[in-house]
Amino acid sequence: VEPQSDLLFSSRHMNLDSTRVSPVFWTVSDVVSYITAVGFPEQAAAFRTQEIDGKALLLMQRNDVLTGLSIKLGPALKIYERHIKVLQKTHFEDDFC
């Protein structure tokens, strides 16, 4: 997955307007839509239960995703490595550009 395209893909599928492409502005529902859109509909509900909005998503570390959401380990590993980590990398790189 190429970071930028992951964001474009999700923004298109989540009907986000351009001002809300940045995860900083995502509501809890946007996070749930994003996790669903990238292929983990069964795990998405846990993000609502734990009240993870975009700002919280950007603060999550590996262990928070693996043990703090009560989701299965296999999907948790992929959600963190392929999506959350990439989203954070893209976000914090943008900050420094």
Add this chain to the structure above:
Amino acid sequence: VEPQSDLLFSSRHMNLDSTRVSPVFWTVSDVVSYITAVGFPEQAAAFRTQEIDGKALLLMQRNDVLTGLSIKLGPALKIYERHIKVLQKTHFEDDFC
């Protein structure tokens, strides 16, 4: 959130007199008022349950907030990153000035 203003904001809303602005002197009730004042009324009670006064608040690390209070992960991440960490930074900087 600008550190100093967070403290001023909380001291004004908590009716703290000037000698108690420093978290070192906060009682458990002051901590509960502070967590409520900065936007987390639902999570504030957990600080009373775990008997966190100002001195204990200054000793908390990220993982203590995320796993030791039995509060939701999203709010826990923000309480730590935006408030407790900032409070500690301000407090320990004051010490060295």
Add this chain to the structure above:
Amino acid sequence: VEPQSDLLFSSRHMNLDSTRVSPVFWTVSDVVSYITAVGFPEQAAAFRTQEIDGKALLLMQRNDVLTGLSIKLGPALKIYERHIKVLQKTHFEDDFC
């Protein structure tokens, strides 16, 4: 255990065709067969429960295996040290050759 022979052994016993020798292409069932083939039939089911496919297997760290699968500590230590770690080492070395 010599890394390469562990992979050859497992591919032979799992009826994997050559294009699927790399753990990247293993399904959850391939992972379960692999854990069974290397001597841990009782622990193999936990990999299915947690939906660990080959890609997730390559992302697992020591603590994930020891605490995230609810398997006994003795077998967990050996599965990680002798097999998962070796598989990852072989896989990521191949990447850089």
Add this chain to the structure above:
Amino acid sequence: VEPQSDLLFSSRHMNLDSTRVSPVFWTVSDVVSYITAVGFPEQAAAFRTQEIDGKALLLMQRNDVLTGLSIKLGPALKIYERHIKVLQKTHFEDDFC
């Protein structure tokens, strides 16, 4: 709290004779008396339940006190930072003098 006085205070209140001032020689009951004497009577029982004598006390790390005793987080943070850590520092400094 000044380390040496903490030890003197506790030895006086625990009726320890001089040969038992060093935590190395404390029994589980001495540890319970010490935790009570320094202000945590409600948490002291947990040290008996977990069979912590002086030698074990000197081996405890921050996380062991916070998560291994099933005591409230606020008192746990203070017991570790103000007492156990100080006791260990004093003890291991004595070793090297």
Add this chain to the structure above:
Amino acid sequence: VEPQSDLLFSSRHMNLDSTRVSPVFWTVSDVVSYITAVGFPEQAAAFRTQEIDGKALLLMQRNDVLTGLSIKLGPALKIYERHIKVLQKTHFEDDFC
């Protein structure tokens, strides 16, 4: 405890022949006998429950002993620091001599 004598003591009390003095060759029952022989009969059963043989014992880290065996914290701290750590140190030193 002097490492070498701990091993000699245990080998004598466990009726191990010389070829099995190295923990690498210990069965789960040998580990249980060893933990009993060094003074922790109540904790020894947990090593059987978790299927810890000599090879697994050599792979255990501090946190595995403290949280993975469901034994009391005081004895766990001593078992790790005085025995398992010493056994590992002796074993891996032998490897490099």
